[in-house]
Amino acid sequence: xxxxxxxxxxxxxxxxxxxxxxxxxxxxxxxxxxxxxxxxxxxxxxxxxxxxxxxxxxxxxxxxxxxxxxxxxxxxxxxxxxxxxxxxxxxxxxxxxxxxxxxxxxxxxxxxxxxxxxxx
Amino acid sequence: xxxxxxxxxxxxxxxxxxxxxxxxxxxxxxxxxxxxxxxxxxxxxxxxxxxxxxxxxxxxxxxxxxxxxxxxxxxxxxxxxxxxxxxxxxxxxxxxxxxxxxxxxxx
Numbered sequence: 535x536x537x538x539x540x541x542x543x544x545x546x547x548x549x550x551x552x553x554x555x556x557x558x559x560x561x562x563x564x565x566x567x568x569x570x571x572x573x574x575x576x577x578x579x580x581x582x583x584x585x586x587x588x589x590x591x592x593x594x595x596x597x598x599x600x601x602x603x604x605x606x607x608x609x610x611x612x613x614x615x616x617x618x619x620x621x622x623x624x625x626x627x628x629x630x631x632x633x634x635x636x637x638x639x640x641x642x643x644x645x646x647x648x649x650x651x652x653x654x
Numbered sequence: 655x656x657x658x659x660x661x662x663x664x665x666x667x668x669x670x671x672x673x674x675x676x677x678x679x680x681x682x683x684x685x686x687x688x689x690x691x692x693x694x695x696x697x698x699x700x701x702x703x704x705x706x707x708x709x710x711x712x713x714x715x716x717x718x719x720x721x722x723x724x725x726x727x728x729x730x731x732x733x734x735x736x737x738x739x740x741x742x743x744x745x746x747x748x749x750x751x752x753x754x755x756x757x758x759x760x761x
Binding site for chain 2: 578641644
């Protein structure tokens with residue numbers, strides 16, 4: 535059974551940093567691209583970042599480029615999102631989402647999400 | 655970036671009726687479009703990928719069509735569990751983008 539469990543969310547002041555983790559199981563982790571998608575309270579879905587199976591390719595939404603960094607440790611079946619210079623508009627539930635394969639960036643499994651709140 | 659515009663914003667229908675949801679792209683995305691369903695308090699579920707292929711375990715009442723800039727998700731006969739928000743998403747061009755969603759509510 536495919537499972538993904540996010541952690542690392544919480545309350546942080548504007549300008550602060552957080553590191554999210556997503557531990558995956560139930561599939562051959564390094565064969566699949568992984569993504570982060572967020573959803574602000576009461577709002578729609580926003581793709582944030584993607585990383586290829588072996589971690590050699592990354593992409594970011596314009597809204598987070600230069601502030602967020604995605605990485606993965608395939609020995610630990612874990613993907614990370616380092617978030618720096620956080621802003622109030624980054625407040626959202628952050629979902630880890632598995633790609634259908636290493637080149638098809640549709641999301642067939644989602645974690646339950648971790649809430650990030652940016653507020654003073 | 656590719657802007658996806660979903661219409662209508664809200665669709666009010668009764669169980670058993672047919673639902674037709676639209677997603678229009680600001681430029682061609684070929685067939686690189688997916689549809690997701692999200693119910694309150696739940697994570698999104700992949701319904702359709704590559705415009706017309708049903709995801710794993712998705713009932714046959716859900717179908718997708720279209721290519722280029724105009725796409726449609728059709729639910730042939732609404733079941734009570736189908737009342738939810740539906741999003742389209744393109745993977746043709748970076749950055750990946752989602753539409754704003756269509757809420758299907760009970761009339």
